[in-house]
Amino acid sequence: MALPYRSFGFQVLAGMVAGLALGLVARQIGAGPDGDLNWLATALKTVGSIFVSLLKAIVPPLVFAAIVASIANLRALDNAARLAGQTLLWFAITALIAVAIGIAIGVIVQPGVGMSSAALAAKQPDSVGGWLDFLKGLVPGNSLALSGNTKIAESGAATTTISFNILQLLVISIAVGIATLKVGERAEPFLAFVRSLLAVVRAILGWVIRLTPIGSAALIGTAIATYGWSALAQLGTFTASIYLGLALVLLVVYPLLLIANGLRPGAFFAKAWPAIQLGFVSRSSVGTLPVTEAVTERLGVDRGYAAFAIPLASTTKMDGCASIYPALAAIFVAGFYGISLHAIDYALIVFVSVLGSAATAGLTGATVMLTLTLSTLGLPLEGAGLLLAIDPILDMGRTAVNVAGQVLVGVIVARREGILDESAYYGAASAEASPLPAE
Template sequence: MTLNYRSFGFQVLAGMVIGLLLGLLARSMGAGPDGELNALSQALKTIGGIFVQLLKAIVAPLVFAAIVASIANLRALDNAARLAGRTLLWFAITALIAVVVGLAVGLLIQPGLSAKGAPIPAGHVTSVGGWLDFLKGLIPDNALGLSGSTKIADDGKATTSLSFNILQLLVISIAVGLATLKLGERADPFLAFVRSLLAVVRTLLGWIIRLTPIGSAGLIGTAVATYGWTALAQLGSFAGAVYLGLAIIILGVYPLLLILNGINPLRFFSIAWPAIQLGFVSRSSVGTLPVTESVTERMGVERGYAAFAVPLAATTKMDGCASIYPAIAAIFVAGFYGIPLHAMDYALIVIVSVIGSAATAGLTGAIVMLTLTLSTLGLPLEGAGLLLAIDPILDMGRTAVNVAGQVLVATIVAKQEGLLKESAVNDAPVTAVPA
């Protein structure tokens, strides 16, 4: 078999390896003359930061256009309310299974006990999730979902920045989508604009995704340069527990659900692989959305339903980030600080995971969902900072599971509702979907 050096997958793998090597080199160089980052570390941090910032910049218009268009697409479907309800029900079912798996793995491995007493460097948590903040955050402050923040540097200079509150933007998008659905043909001119916007944004996103090999090199290199192998090794049991939980879901639970619904798991994963792979390297469910929707349609799911289910799933269905990860992380933090958890605490973890998925909003990282879980249990929020050292590495696996679950639910619901072309998922040949 000839290795295709031009393939996107090979380029991403090469970027990760190069980033790892550059990260080790940067760490061996030590700090700069003033105790600041050396030139290589600064370059890696800048490259990774730019890539993440580009993804964040495209998220707001993509979420708005995709959600509005997806809800409007329900007009073309019979039993739209039933389809929406069943989709949300399967979101909850798979999230419940995932969080139970996460709790079981966490209790079995107890990663916090093995790391207890280790000098793990804590990162700085800049965003914290709480139930009151979460509920208040659902109410838009303005029509665009914009929020502002001001940071004061050590030299006293203040910097003000604007950003989109994705939770509020999600609420706005759903409301606008429902309004267009109610207006019917009168909303057609507006929908034509939204669909054109979605096409433009997807093109821009495709260009950004092509930068993934470079961005991955910067992100992985920064993690290694900042924390080194010692800190990463101290969190090895936690990382192993998370990836074990992810493996159980994607290799055990999902295939079982597919078999129970009469769908060939091997064909499913062969078709869904391009989206799963892109989710792994991009660490963004929203960034993977166009490819996820494409493979879902190739799975045989009726286009109208896929155009509704996938964008909604990309912003609210996160089995990896919102179920497995916070469950294991909560057990880790409790064990690390020697705080016992009781049956009610585990029940709260389940509740938070099933109904709080929207807090992750399809972005890279799951720190808001984690702090929401920790604050609900009354665990030290500093524990979230301990896990930032390996978050980029974990986020790759989490997002891959997120994306697989998004395709899975759309396929299962389509099968149950007679919207799935059986030959497409069981017999059709598989071709690569370009990233």
């Protein structure tokens, strides 16, 4: 019998508890001698930043290799076009249900109404999404999808950072993947390299994921040390509304969809839990991709289909970040500023949520998706700044639901298309099973 402390899930849970305790201790210590973070809060922030940076560093090669390889894998499927169509259809169906729940909760609860503008400091968010920017952002400016961002400090000093534009990288990867299908056998040497790259990247990501218990302690500790309970108290109704919507989708909608397709939810959650848990801690659907794909295969989904559906879902399928959150956030901002929303506004929220989810691109945070929604409705973009303080806390729950939805769609489509191994789906989940994909 395996000892509990050897379980990855137990280690992550222990890390979260330790992070909560360390965060409370750091907050009790107070500010440093210069009014900055104290030594414990600085240590937590540094370790958490390193963990997130490691995840971000591995994302570009992972997205490129996973998407190209997944599209190439379609050649091995007899009904590839139908599977792709069904996958996209279920992406839309689940997103539609999620955004409807978000709107319903927002209309009933009316978060933001009656809040004092002095309670929170509003500021313009650093990243803003608009439909024109979104459409222009789809077109890569260079073959590596690199983009620069310059910030001007109060002192006048300019800092320029170079990063990968994941949305553009997704477009490049899809184009390359389709080109490999068109080229045929002549693309085999290139595909062999891509598959080797994917295997190497997955192995490196596996090492990073093993640091999750430490990373989770640092990230949760930083959130508690930085914000404490005051930010949650000021935005308590909004926070509770978000987590109520996430809980309804995860614990009610998803089980009902499984039951409607002849599957028992218990088996699903028992095997999908490692990916859901890692998504909660890492706040990155792309960073969770290998684990998500591994648990999907353990649920009996055909490996060839899982290799296509999960990489695509990890970059575009966001029920938490792109459906529930922007719907409730838009209603919150409207209520805060005393702006009335009408039927056409709610229809626009649905439109943005179902069709604009690629704007989140599988990375931590959903500011771009939120500002895209606000700009579409003509709401003040400063409203997004009201929510930035508690975004890390909300993003944990959002990403967990994102990941669960990504696995769910793969399972449902496989079941409906007759490529789900039900003996594997209902097989016992080993307590010793690692959430990491096989190397």
